Amino acid sequence: MALTQQSALLLPEKFGNWIVGPVEVPTPGPGQLLVKIEATALNPVDWKIQVYGMFIEKFPSILGSDAAGTVDAIGEGVEGFAVGDKVVYQGFFVNPQATFQQYGIANADVTAKIPSNITVDEAATIPLGLATAALGLFDLYAAGSAKLFPPWVEGGRGKYAGKAIVIFGGASSVGQYTIQLAKLAGFSSIITTASLKNTELLQSFGATHVLDRNLSEAALVAEVAKIAPVVEVVYDAISLASTQNPAYDIVAPGGTLVLVLPDQIDAAKKSAAPGKQIVNVFGNVNAPDRRKTGQTLYSKLTALLEEGAIKPNRVELLPNGLAGIPEGLKRMEKDQVSAVKLVARPQETV
Ligand SMILES: NC(=O)c1ccc[n+]([C@@H]2O[C@H](COP(=O)([O-])OP(=O)(O)OC[C@H]3O[C@@H](n4cnc5c(N)ncnc54)[C@H](OP(=O)(O)O)[C@@H]3O)[C@@H](O)[C@H]2O)c1
Structure with a gap:
């Protein structure tokens, strides 16, 4: 029974x-x-x-x-x-x-x-970490995404070769999956912030540069500029005011900043540097507007895990x-x- x-x-x-x-x-x-x-x-x-x-x-x-x-x-x-x-x-x-x-x-x-x-x-x-990473960057159907082409869909692997992405909070659960998806998508520079004790782990996922999360906002923006003069996509997996503001500074005009929490960016900063898109992700594949992308992701998830492409x-x-x-x-x-x-x-x- x-x-x-x-x-x-x-x-x-x-x-x-x-x-x-x-x-x-x-x-x-x-x-x-x-x-x-x-x-x-x-x-x-x-x-x-x-x-x-x-x-x-x-x-x-x-x-x-x-x-x-x-x-x-x-x-x-x-x-x-x-x-x-x-x-x-x-x-x-x-x-x-x-x-x-x-x-x-x-x-x-x-x-x-x-x-x-x-x-x-x-x-x-x-599930939640991967969904938040995947839907924030690669959801072609819903608002609240950078709408990049998904690396788990045929033709998506390596598509962003030559480009740079910055990921705030690479050691967070969401950050770890974002780094791995960025690697699959082919980004050449994957720059992340973390406690430096996590450097090796994040490099094993595909981070090319791990910057100390305790750098001042100005020092961080300067370090990123030395590595990648143009960054069209920034994913802020932490999304506190202290990360969102430098994240906004880093993203290039015309580029996209993905946030996981509500926008706290200084209004003056936004009006001084307009033309940067800010999107807020809702990281759940069961949500009606997220389901279609969720289905395509889950149809490939077993194979991605088996291959070791997602750890x-x-x-x-x-x-x-x-x-x-x-x-x-x-x-x-x-x-x-x-x-x-x-x-x-x-x-x-x-
Ligand atoms: N919008 C959505 O649908 C959605 C979905 C999932 C999560 N979230 C939100 O996303 C955030 C992350 O969630 P999570 O589950 O990934 O968190 P988590 O794994 O619990 O995050 C812990 C990690 O955050 C890192 N961290 C904390 N402050 C940092 C900072 N200032 N700079 C860089 N790294 C920092 C720490 O890194 P170190 O160990 O390297 O210091 C730590 O390893 C949370 O606020 C959560 O509520 C939103």
């Missing part, structure tokens, strides 16, 4: 305290899969929702955007997946599709099988399953997590 109850990490109310409690196992609708979630990763949005009371109005709420596990049941009309397949998918901001629970619903058209060279824990580090983030496994997540979110809030993704195993909840 199918399981009807499971454990979830619940936010009982706005600004509430996390609790682990029982909820019903959801049922997959047409085009969906029920997945036994064996690994879920933590993201900044999860602690921001709890601390700032943003985004979510319906409680109790289950959060979590990254999942990997085993297909447990299949909805009507789904082809290409079987019960028992190991899969990776991105969650969404409604309880059945959230990932801080033991069973969740995935949209099959934006789900990928996990190849044998990637562990389930590693797979869980991929997952490094994993730090949290103890106690879902119960270990709140402590991990506190560490993220305090900026105590560097170049690693925190992962919990919901089936090991105590």
Whole structure:
């Protein structure tokens, strides 16, 4: 008999305290899969929702955007997946599709099988970070993208040879995937900012230059100019005022700056140097306007992982399953997590 109850990490109310409690196992609708979630990763949005009371109005709420596990049941009309397949998918901001629970619903058209060279824990580090990188740079259909040609689509690899890209926050989860996609797209100079202890890791993903994230804004702009006099695309994976302002200075007139958080660039700076496009990405492949690009990405994801063209983030496994997540979110809030993704195993909840 199918399981009807499971454990979830619940936010009982706005600004509430996390609790682990029982909820019903959801049922997959047409085009969906029920997945036994064996690994879920933590993201900044999860602690921001709890601390700032943003985004979510319906409680109790289950959060979590990254999942990997085993297909447990299949909805009507789904082809290409079987019960028992190991899969990776991105969650969404409604309880059945959230990932801080033991069973969740995935949209099959934006789900990928996990190849044998990637562990389930590693797979869980991929969906939100990769989607935010991919949709911010390479979404040809939605607003909020630099609209470059995707490197995962035929003819896309190497297309931007000879060009430079600057990526603020290369060691962040989003930054790591942005570097890797920029490499696939062929950018000749991939300049990123990070703590210098992360230099080797970021070079292994394709960064050609790693600049100290603690340089002053002026020093950073000057360093980039020495490496690449014209930068048409800047991706700010951090998007604090302290990164957005130098990012705006760096992008060339006619170029595009991709932000992951709301625009905080000085108005005077913008009017002094107009003609630079600023776009805000919403990094979720389940969003209606992002789904088409999400489908093309997920149709190639298994092969990209198998080939090693996309490598997952490094994993730090949290103890106690879902119960270990709140402590991990506190560490993220305090900026105590560097170049690693925190992962919990919901089936090991105590
Ligand atoms: N718009 C969207 O849809 C969307 C989607 C996903 C994420 N986001 C936002 O994007 C941001 C990044 O998310 P994430 O999950 O990738 O973060 P993350 O992995 O938790 O970021 C941690 C990393 O940020 C780096 N960092 C922090 N401040 C920095 C600075 N001033 N300069 C350079 N690097 C800095 C640190 O690098 P070092 O270790 O090298 O110091 C650290 O490794 C968050 O604000 C998140 O809320 C938005």
